[in-house]
Amino acid sequence: MAMDFPIPDGYRVLESETVAAVLAEIPKLVAVLGGVPGDWSVREVSDGNMNRVFLVEGPSGGVAAKQALPWIRVVEDWKFPISRIDFEVAALRQTAAFAPGRVPQVLAYVPALGLAVLELLKPHIVLREGLVAGRVYPKLADQVGDFLALSLYRGSDFALDTETKKALLARFAGNAHLCATTEDVVFTGPYDAGPLNRWTSPQLDDDVRALHGDTEAKLAAAELKWRFRTATESLIHGDLHTGSFMVTESDIRAIDFEWALYGPMGFDIGALIGNLLLAWISQAGHAEERSEDRRPVTDWLEQAIPALWERFVAGFLDLAERETGGGQFPAALFPERAPVTAALSRFLDHVWRDAVGFAGSKMIRRLVGISHVADFEAIADPDLRAGRERIALRLARSLTVERDRYSDPVALVRAVNAALR
Amino acid sequence: MAMDFPIPDGYRVLESETVAAVLAEIPKLVAVLGGVPGDWSVREVSDGNMNRVFLVEGPSGGVAAKQALPWIRVVEDWKFPISRIDFEVAALRQTAAFAPGRVPQVLAYVPALGLAVLELLKPHIVLREGLVAGRVYPKLADQVGDFLALSLYRGSDFALDTETKKALLARFAGNAHLCATTEDVVFTGPYDAGPLNRWTSPQLDDDVRALHGDTEAKLAAAELKWRFRTATESLIHGDLHTGSFMVTESDIRAIDFEWALYGPMGFDIGALIGNLLLAWISQAGHAEERSEDRRPVTDWLEQAIPALWERFVAGFLDLAERETGGGQFPAALFPERAPVTAALSRFLDHVWRDAVGFAGSKMIRRLVGISHVADFEAIADPDLRAGRERIALRLARSLTVERDRYSDPVALVRAVNAALR
Incomplete structure (x- = not known):
């Protein structure tokens, strides 16, 4: 089944080198991380089949940045909708209301990048x-x-x-x-x-x-x-x-x-x-x-x-x-x-x-x-x-x-x- | 449960005297009915619990005009959403596709009036x-x-x-x-x-x-x-x-x-x-x-x-x-x-x-x-x-x-x- 899924205007695949600049534009994340972007460490830990995940840590704290790709990460010619991150964010927020403290908090959501920035779970x-x-x-x-x-x-x-x-x-x-x-x-x-x-x-x-x-x-x-x-x-x-x-x-x-x-x-x-x-x-x-x-x-x-x-x-x-x-x-x-x-x-x-x-x-x-x-x-x-x-x-x-x-x-x-x- | 349901701008309850003028503005209905609005007979036959229904007949044919009221017809202080007619029209169209010939055809739909104009079923x-x-x-x-x-x-x-x-x-x-x-x-x-x-x-x-x-x-x-x-x-x-x-x-x-x-x-x-x-x-x-x-x-x-x-x-x-x-x-x-x-x-x-x-x-x-x-x-x-x-x-x-x-x-x-x- 070949399907075309919409890709948001301005979407680009993030890399370890580019993710910090995106986070730096969101004051709430800057406050969580502390310091300036130059102080932040970024580590790609894409581990599941589907997405890119970056762990970003600063002087005050860390975040996990999860980006939905227009394909399945481990099977690049398998196109997959970026909208999945929208449902993930909605489900995380809804589940946080139903079962407080059992899901990572959504700190920011950038639909154009298919990017959800979540509470860093550590030392999980x-x-x-x-x-x-x-x-x-x-x-x-x-x-x-x-x-x-x-x-x-x-x-x-x-x-x-x-x-x-x-x-x-x-x-x-x-x-x-x-x-x-x-x-x-x-x-x-x-x-x-x-x-x-x-x-x-x-x-x-x-x-x-x-x-x-x-x-x-x-x-x-x-x-x-x-x-x-x-x-x-x-x-x-x-x-x-x-x-x-x-x-x-x-x-x-x-x-x-x-x-x-x-x-x-x-x-x-x-x-x-x-x-x-x-x-x-x-x-x-x-x-x-x-x-x-x-x-x-x-x-x-x-x-x-x-x-x-x-x-x-x-x-x-x-x-x-x-x-x-x-x-x-x-x-x-x-x-x-x-x-x-x-x-x-x-x-x-x-x-x-x-x-x-x-x-x-x-x-x-x-x-x-x-x-x-x-x-x-x-x-x-x-x-x-x-x-x-x-x-x-x-x-x-x-x-x-x-x-x-x-x-x-x-x-x-x-x-x-x-x-x- | 007291609920307020939205009422569309321009909504008014139709009467036997006013329904023909509404239908006369829709060329498709004029063609079905034939003649001029003055030739049309209008009969209110509201029979179910919920809505107003008018049967309108002209020289060439007839239609059934069904209007959703902002309440249940037989219990006027029971407020009820006009949007129900929107779901009725959608369901009629979908069911017509699934089971052709087993539902009345939707001839016109006027959302602002909560009005669906349907094929007249006769002598049913x-x-x-x-x-x-x-x-x-x-x-x-x-x-x-x-x-x-x-x-x-x-x-x-x-x-x-x-x-x-x-x-x-x-x-x-x-x-x-x-x-x-x-x-x-x-x-x-x-x-x-x-x-x-x-x-x-x-x-x-x-x-x-x-x-x-x-x-x-x-x-x-x-x-x-x-x-x-x-x-x-x-x-x-x-x-x-x-x-x-x-x-x-x-x-x-x-x-x-x-x-x-x-x-x-x-x-x-x-x-x-x-x-x-x-x-x-x-x-x-x-x-x-x-x-x-x-x-x-x-x-x-x-x-x-x-x-x-x-x-x-x-x-x-x-x-x-x-x-x-x-x-x-x-x-x-x-x-x-x-x-x-x-x-x-x-x-x-x-x-x-x-x-x-x-x-x-x-x-x-x-x-x-x-x-x-x-x-x-x-x-x-x-x-x-x-x-x-x-x-x-x-x-x-x-x-x-x-x-x-x-x-x-x-x-x-x-x-x-x-x-x-």
């Missing part, structure tokens, strides 16, 4: 890097559970009146090209023989051939794709994997909101759980290759995944008692709370079911699709890597096709342990 | 009037089934690529106030002791009191409301009852699209089936009161409801084979058609399940809510009327609470017959 690292290194994050389950409860509840029809929700729905419907891309790379591409797919070959060739002929898995993906396209349950991040969190031992922040959309709550939760499962399953590969004991991190992940879900549920039900602006359960109709809580629990069971399926989809796409993850890529020995990937792929397929087998996080954890045995 | 009458009079419409099931298949399939992610669908989603998200009103009057109001509700009293007082204390029914309504708010499956009419079709023996046209939204397909189908059930259940009241044999119409309805659904399913599956622009089941992934058809059938089972619930919701709201229907109102004897209404109310409650009992239209028809015995 990308969660995925921490997991690959074998670190544990004892507070993460509670923090992420709270974050998901706040952002997903407050963006939904439970919290928002219909006029407010539909205004947000319309706003983010404009991010359609990125949604279509997600649909392609998550729910279609990995099941196809498309030229951009890759996998550990020849070790996984038979597995991938089987997947390409697996009608049941493709139908499960199509059903999940339909949910992604039609279930406008909340403002979701849209790509909430372990590379979309910046963490320290005591803090988590969600980043990279350019994929934001109104979609099913289970998509964000599933993306995160699926990527935590990839981290978990890959640990034995790191352990063997680096002669390290990785039991602390696998023990932690084993309890963190259920803990994260339980915290999300508790937070969600708590918000549902206090923030009833969506009029979903009017007090005049429901003078008692117990039946409402029971109904919400049934709803959350459905979110869990979605999350299980989406977790599987997101795992599959990272194993045999266009875009892979460091959890496995960092395992240099291809046989060792492929062995772990095969375990992950089989579990993932089951998560999409046999969702009902995973009725709760305990059942999921049990299945992971069985697969790893 | 409102379907509900025909049903109350005991008429049968042998072609209706096929025609409406086809209309629903075309409009609901073609507005969905099965047919539309994501960019096109989300642009329509955003367009119709602006109709939020009318959506919120539907949510209130269908899913909340009837279960509340709100002052605008009415019912045949005192005959139904106990039934209504029971409903107001019926937590299970209220939870079912809340679940259906959630579907209405979040399931953006297609561009739906939003109020597709038997008063929203103009019919002859050989033609059907859907009208009154001001409630249009992206919503669950089952909402339109359920609205229609629910209103056909009201027509069916009320027939014995007309028969007794007017000493008429109403068996022809009840026999026809008994087969028309399943026939309508079967035709919808057949048309939907046929479109799904030929119009695959939504990429929901890419041919590269699904070289064989059988699994796709099976998946679509499962989807349609879910639409049916939604439709059953929405049918019940729409029946309840017409029996004990703010807005009633001629099917029962035309039964003058309150005892006779209440007897039929009670049968309808009990069935309707079961449709919302026990949806799984009505796995297909045959099961539904059997239940109606049992209720009428």
Whole structure:
């Protein structure tokens, strides 16, 4: 699909040498950085697939400058809309209102340059890097559970009146090209023989051939794709994997909101759980290759995944008692709370079911699709890597096709342990 | 909720005496009507709850001029947005593209007056009037089934690529106030002791009191409301009852699209089936009161409801084979058609399940809510009327609470017959 996306007048690709001059024109940023532009250090740290990112530090503080390119950074002939940064900024601001302190603050936004200047997160690292290194994050389950409860509840029809929700729905419907891309790379591409797919070959060739002929898995993906396209349950991040969190031992922040959309709550939760499962399953590969004991991190992940879900549920039900602006359960109709809580629990069971399926989809796409993850890529020995990937792929397929087998996080954890045995 | 809605500059409420002068300024309408304005007859036929409608006829032809008022026509202190006519015009045009020949053509639109001038439907009458009079419409099931298949399939992610669908989603998200009103009057109001509700009293007082204390029914309504708010499956009419079709023996046209939204397909189908059930259940009241044999119409309805659904399913599956622009089941992934058809059938089972619930919701709201229907109102004897209404109310409650009992239209028809015995 060749598409032309508009490029703003005055747009130019920024370089380490030119970014400081742009920031210097914005008094708020000068105040944050301190000193004069000549004092500032600029470091390009473009790390994700999509954008340029510069870390700029001055005598008083730092900022992260993120520029959307007219293409995908790692695939330059893949044109991509600069407007994605507009949706990212809108989603960051909205999510900051829903879940204060859990996203970097937007310090400045320069639409003509596709440039968002964000609070510098320091000494945070990308969660995925921490997991690959074998670190544990004892507070993460509670923090992420709270974050998901706040952002997903407050963006939904439970919290928002219909006029407010539909205004947000319309706003983010404009991010359609990125949604279509997600649909392609998550729910279609990995099941196809498309030229951009890759996998550990020849070790996984038979597995991938089987997947390409697996009608049941493709139908499960199509059903999940339909949910992604039609279930406008909340403002979701849209790509909430372990590379979309910046963490320290005591803090988590969600980043990279350019994929934001109104979609099913289970998509964000599933993306995160699926990527935590990839981290978990890959640990034995790191352990063997680096002669390290990785039991602390696998023990932690084993309890963190259920803990994260339980915290999300508790937070969600708590918000549902206090923030009833969506009029979903009017007090005049429901003078008692117990039946409402029971109904919400049934709803959350459905979110869990979605999350299980989406977790599987997101795992599959990272194993045999266009875009892979460091959890496995960092395992240099291809046989060792492929062995772990095969375990992950089989579990993932089951998560999409046999969702009902995973009725709760305990059942999921049990299945992971069985697969790893 | 007191809200101020914008009123366009130059807006004025039209009267029979002033409408011709407005139309005379639009050459296309002058050509349709023929002659000079002095030759035109104007008749106000405002019949629905919401708007003013004038039928204007000239030597060559006629038009229907529909004006949105800044309030609800039958409740003048209930302010209502004139913008609804903008969504009606957009939905009429879009539906004309999806299902040619099944909606009146938009001949002119004057936003400043909230005025849509439509093709005059003649000798059509409102379907509900025909049903109350005991008429049968042998072609209706096929025609409406086809209309629903075309409009609901073609507005969905099965047919539309994501960019096109989300642009329509955003367009119709602006109709939020009318959506919120539907949510209130269908899913909340009837279960509340709100002052605008009415019912045949005192005959139904106990039934209504029971409903107001019926937590299970209220939870079912809340679940259906959630579907209405979040399931953006297609561009739906939003109020597709038997008063929203103009019919002859050989033609059907859907009208009154001001409630249009992206919503669950089952909402339109359920609205229609629910209103056909009201027509069916009320027939014995007309028969007794007017000493008429109403068996022809009840026999026809008994087969028309399943026939309508079967035709919808057949048309939907046929479109799904030929119009695959939504990429929901890419041919590269699904070289064989059988699994796709099976998946679509499962989807349609879910639409049916939604439709059953929405049918019940729409029946309840017409029996004990703010807005009633001629099917029962035309039964003058309150005892006779209440007897039929009670049968309808009990069935309707079961449709919302026990949806799984009505796995297909045959099961539904059997239940109606049992209720009428």
